[in-house]
Amino acid sequence: MRHDSGGRMVAVADDLSGAAETAIALGVRGSRSVVVLDGADAEAPVVVFDVDTRAAPPAVAAAAVTAALGRVRTGDRLFKKIDSLLRGNIAAEIATLTEHGYGVALTPALPVARRVVRQGVLYVDGVPLADSEAWRAERATPPRTVRDAVGEAELLGLAMVRDPAALREAFTAAAGAPRVLVCDCETDADLDAIARAAQGVPGLALAGSGGLAAAIGRLHPVPDDQAPAPAARAMPVLVVVGTAEPVAVEQVARLSGATVHSLDPGALAAGGVALPPPDGLTVLRVAPGRLDPRRAPAVAAGLAQTAVAALTGPAALVVLGGETARRVLEALGVDRLEPLGEIHHGAVLSRLPGGRLVVTRPGSFGGPDSLARIVRALRTPETHPAAQPAGLQ
Known part of the structure; x- marks a missing residue:
């Protein structure tokens, strides 16, 4: 298979909140980027396919990624979004890329959330992932190293990542094999180095969190022809909390004047x-x-059905948790969304077909005031995220 530079930027994500985050991070917003559900395709400089495989069996995940790769055209550039906590079917999905002729350079690092990779180990707030509480809601135990999650791969240490010529040479060799390289990464500058070294290497796919997607986006200026921002107004807002993360409890508690339904x-x-x-x-x-x-x-499916059944008017939606967000959009009968801007890291404002606004956010992201900031941005023109570049709030 031939993989040239140029063309669209195509990303494949395993959950909806990550797909929206990736679309914003890759640097093209408004009507010029699109997140696509199911088997549809789209014409836009950035197209992100949500294959919805985070909780799927490995064989199902591999088949879904294969189907997405079938919509990659000659000339497209490929990014594989993976979870920054190494959840999901990473080994099966990365193996699918190599089976289709791609070399892969990978790092789950997300320095803005204090998730870094040292000597092949993912650290979360300074603690190795396997010793942290980050997987408390998962059925499985977390991997000890990134390679344990990825499968067969070669580790590139920080010295290599910070040597531009050596890193470019390693990426070129991996693309020709094809092989998988796991990169140590501690800072956004390291992510930028990975993105720069990979630029224009034929046959190489980058795989990583939204942090690496943002580094790719920083290589390309944002065009000026953005879609107009939707007018903010004092609309009803329905917040759907589909996450078991403890921080979500405090986030809800800080919402002044909210009616809270705790459902069995x-x-x-x-x-x-x-x-x-x-x-x-x-x-x-x-x-x-x-x-x-x-x-x-x-x-998650029942929560989505409950939300959509109650959603009879023009209310804006805020959905925490990628699986719940996917179930909500399925219940609404939509197959795509247009990312418009970022309220804070990972909290992405999008527009659905028909004009409804929706904010999606991974369950593990955001500080105690995350939901308050999201609601304020939806209702206050001065802080409306679509009216200014992403990430400035």
């Missing part, structure tokens, strides 16, 4: 709960308590 997970898994339409600021969340990971997909 059993009732959600059975198909959903009947609620009145949102009026003002309304929050739907699973009742606090440890959720059995085996029930999580059914609970």
